[in-house]
Amino acid sequence: MAYTTENNQSGLMAKAIKEGIFAGLIAFGMFLLFVGIETYQDINNQLVWRTRWGLLAVFVAVAAIGRFVTVGFIKPHLDARKLAKAKTGVLEISDKKSFFHRHFLKIALVFLLCYPFLAMLIVGRQGSLKYVDNFGIQILIYVMLAWGLNIVVGLAGLLDLGYVAFYAVGAYSYALLSSYFGFSFWLLLPMAGILAALWGVILGFPVLRLRGDYLAIVTLAFGEIIRLVLINWTDVTRGTFGVSGIAKASFFGIWSFDVGAANNFNKAWGLPSSSVYYKMFLFYIILALCMLTAYVTIRLRRMPIGRAWEALREDEIACRSLGINTVTTKLTAFATGAMFGGFAGSFFAARQGFVSPESFVFLESAVILAIVVLGGMGSLTGIAIAAVVMVGGTELLREMEFLKHIFGPDFTPELYRMLLFGLAMIIVMLFKPRGFVGTREPTAFLKERKAVSGSFTKEGHG
Amino acid sequence: MTTGTTTMTKETILKVEHLSMKFGGLMAINDFSFEAKRGEITALIGPNGAGKTTVFNCITGFYKPTMGMITLSRSNGKELLLERLRDFEINKVAGVSRTFQNIRLFSGLTVLENLLVAQHNVLMKASGYTILGLLGLPTYKNAAKAAIEKAEYWLNKADLTDRADDPAGDLSYGAQRRLEIARAMCTSPELLCLDEPAAGLNPKESLTLNALLRDIRDEGTSLLLIEHDMSVVMEISDHVVVLEYGQKISDGTPDHVKNDPRVIAAYLGVEDDEVEEIEEKLDKGIIEEGAV
Numbered sequence A: 001m002a003y004t005t006e007n008n009q010s011g012l013m014a015k016a017i018k019e020g021i022f023a024g025l026i027a028f029g030m031f032l033l034f035v036g037i038e039t040y041q042d043i044n045n046q047l048v049w050r051t052r053w054g055l056l057a058v059f060v061a062v063a064a065i066g067r068f069v070t071v072g073f074i075k076p077h078l079d080a081r082k083l084a085k086a087k088t089g090v091l092e093i094s095d096k097k098s099f100f101h102r103h104f105l106k107i108a109l110v111f112l113l114c115y116p117f118l119a120m121l122i123v124g125r126q127g128s129l130k131y132v133d134n135f136g137i138q139i140l141i142y143v144m145l146a147w148g149l150n151i152v153v154g155l156a157g158l159l160d161l162g163y164v165a166f167y168a169v170g171a172y173s174y175a176l177l178s179s180y181f182g183f184s185f186w187l188l189l190p191m192a193g194i195l196a197a198l199w200g201v202i203l204g205f206p207v208l209r210l211r212g213d214y215l216a217i218v219t220l221a222f223g224e225i226i227r228l229v230l231i232n233w234t235d236v237t238r239g240t241f242g243v244s245g246i247a248k249a250s251f252f253g254i255w256s257f258d259v260g261a262a263n264n265f266n267k268a269w270g271l272p273s274s275s276v277y278y279k280m281f282l283f284y285i286i287l288a289l290c291m292l293t294a295y296v297t298i299r300l301r302r303m304p305i306g307r308a309w310e311a312l313r314e315d316e317i318a319c320r321s322l323g324i325n326t327v328t329t330k331l332t333a334f335a336t337g338a339m340f341g342g343f344a345g346s347f348f349a350a351r352q353g354f355v356s357p358e359s360f361v362f363l364e365s366a367v368i369l370a371i372v373v374l375g376g377m378g379s380l381t382g383i384a385i386a387a388v389v390m391v392g393g394t395e396l397l398r399e400m401e402f403l404k405h406i407f408g409p410d411f412t413p414e415l416y417r418m419l420l421f422g423l424a425m426i427i428v429m430l431f432k433p434r435g436f437v438g439t440r441e442p443t444a445f446l447k448e449r450k451a452v453s454g455s456f457t458k459e460g461h462g
Numbered sequence B: 001m002t003t004g005t006t007t008m009t010k011e012t013i014l015k016v017e018h019l020s021m022k023f024g025g026l027m028a029i030n031d032f033s034f035e036a037k038r039g040e041i042t043a044l045i046g047p048n049g050a051g052k053t054t055v056f057n058c059i060t061g062f063y064k065p066t067m068g069m070i071t072l073s074r075s076n077g078k079e080l081l082l083e084r085l086r087d088f089e090i091n092k093v094a095g096v097s098r099t100f101q102n103i104r105l106f107s108g109l110t111v112l113e114n115l116l117v118a119q120h121n122v123l124m125k126a127s128g129y130t131i132l133g134l135l136g137l138p139t140y141k142n143a144a145k146a147a148i149e150k151a152e153y154w155l156n157k158a159d160l161t162d163r164a165d166d167p168a169g170d171l172s173y174g175a176q177r178r179l180e181i182a183r184a185m186c187t188s189p190e191l192l193c194l195d196e197p198a199a200g201l202n203p204k205e206s207l208t209l210n211a212l213l214r215d216i217r218d219e220g221t222s223l224l225l226i227e228h229d230m231s232v233v234m235e236i237s238d239h240v241v242v243l244e245y246g247q248k249i250s251d252g253t254p255d256h257v258k259n260d261p262r263v264i265a266a267y268l269g270v271e272d273d274e275v276e277e278i279e280e281k282l283d284k285g286i287i288e289e290g291a292v
Ligand SMILES: Nc1ncnc2c1ncn2[C@@H]1O[C@H](COP(=O)(O)OP(=O)(O)OP(=O)(O)O)[C@@H](O)[C@H]1O
Pocket: B023, B026, B028, B046, B047, B048, B049, B050, B051, B052, B053, B054, B055, B101
């Protein structure tokens, strides 16, 4: 007995070493050109290259040692634990969930409501600016966009690669209508949503006859067309210069956040002049908008139209045989999703004070879609978690100064954001192929509400 | 409503006239005419590839026929030309619903949800096209309750009540077939078209299916049925139409069709001389001939 385990042990080590060396070789091959060689412009504007063997060595070492440790120690350990669990008869899926698990949503909401004040308490007024704006507002914008796209992709199963177009329509609606006509944020917010929805219908009508890959390609093209129109229609949109000096949102018309205004919010409340309060106000606006999106989505799912969307994702032909007009059903999904994109867009314009076509590139659509897929298509909670991980993660990577100690002073973590983003996605997809929340909540039940396993739901094909 | 199955001369519910369907060079259906009577089970049978599913697809709007006229008479006296309606209107306006040869359920929705989706149009209207429903008006709440009751009724008939909250994709094959029929019935159709409902069922399941189909007929829905399983066809149908290579080769009561030498030939795939042999036997009265 002892003999065999020993034998196993040495066999395992040999395997771990072999796989470690192999992983190192692959890493060497992959990163040789990406990391090992760097091109830059010298003083004479000539493109020259230099090598970074040290950094390359670090990459290769991380891959090789990581693989060695995984194969040699982590995996056997996990297997042993699983075996032990199976022996004692404790099932992996236990019915009892922890307190945190059961009340996750309530806890999250309370935390979000306190978040700006917590940030202020902990890091002070100026320090909290970053946490409220770069993390809080930024993440919530993506949560809202992803929840909006979720209606189109997650519920109705229509693969839309040009969602950012509606975000752009919302942003430019606010930017242009407020600068040309001086309308207020609170009037333009619903208007931007309606305009975006209208565009959703206009674009959707010809496009939604297509299915699957074709739909994806055409929506992608529409996203680009909107961006190109924004760039080239210089008379109205000022092209690549963008629209600047966009009016701030006011406190429901009662107080203004403009520094010079007579009814300035900070003055009225005797607060020191700081932009933090405006950011906090914006934080609560986007939080409310997110809640609205979630509320409408949850309500719509239980309405016939929401069920029809999900049925459409499952089987379009069966829908038609049941008398469901698939064209109008798809259009409503498209328009509803677009409307939330439009709301988010007008909020974005008000927060930024500046919009340009740069903000509405295809990468944005891809990131939003990635959040929806990672979160688990259709699940609001999963998508919110994915947005926190993805957007918060990329923001955090800007701060990873300590990485410089590992990879040397030349290492700029910002530049590797997208690489790490991709890596994170691959890891999540390997371990959670259906996204963070893979199950689906039924919209009606007879006796008990049982979550539907993700293995039964379809991704849609149209 | 017509609940009985005998005596009184029955009106026609579906009339197919000179139907032809061409796929490129292939004449899948060639000048095919038949009638289905209200309150009856009409079976459409024929060898593989005869064009039965294609006839269904023409009737239910999934194909536009190359030629021909398909008339549906509703119980309120309205006559509708099905080939002019759009696919979803065939169910919504004409009251024709169908099932599919390869089952098409919403597998990620629960059994109950499948039956609620089928009541989409009724619920849509009750919810004021979503807007009134979002406001939480009682009309919608009542309609939603009624929809669940209707779903329960059909769950009970299809013997699926225990599985109501499970995903449809999790059901056994036979249960999925029954669910598809229940779902089609939830649209309150006047004519129900079933494409091989007994395919893949074991003999016991086949028997319960027969009972279910008779039940549906007795409640006033007419049935049009494609079936290979002769035990089902002969047992429950009132009228049989036989199709081969897109053409009608026989039409009549089950007994008549069963003994039609052309049908026997088509089904057994016998040589021509054997057909003659059978015909000779018929002439001599060795095989009893059914009512003509
Ligand atoms: N969409 C289509 N395009 C081209 N040919 C088709 C199409 N649909 C059916 N056919 C052809 O029409 C003929 C009849 O097919 P159909 O599916 O109607 O037969 P069937 O009687 O239902 O057979 P089975 O008993 O096997 O279901 C076949 O030769 C088939 O290949």
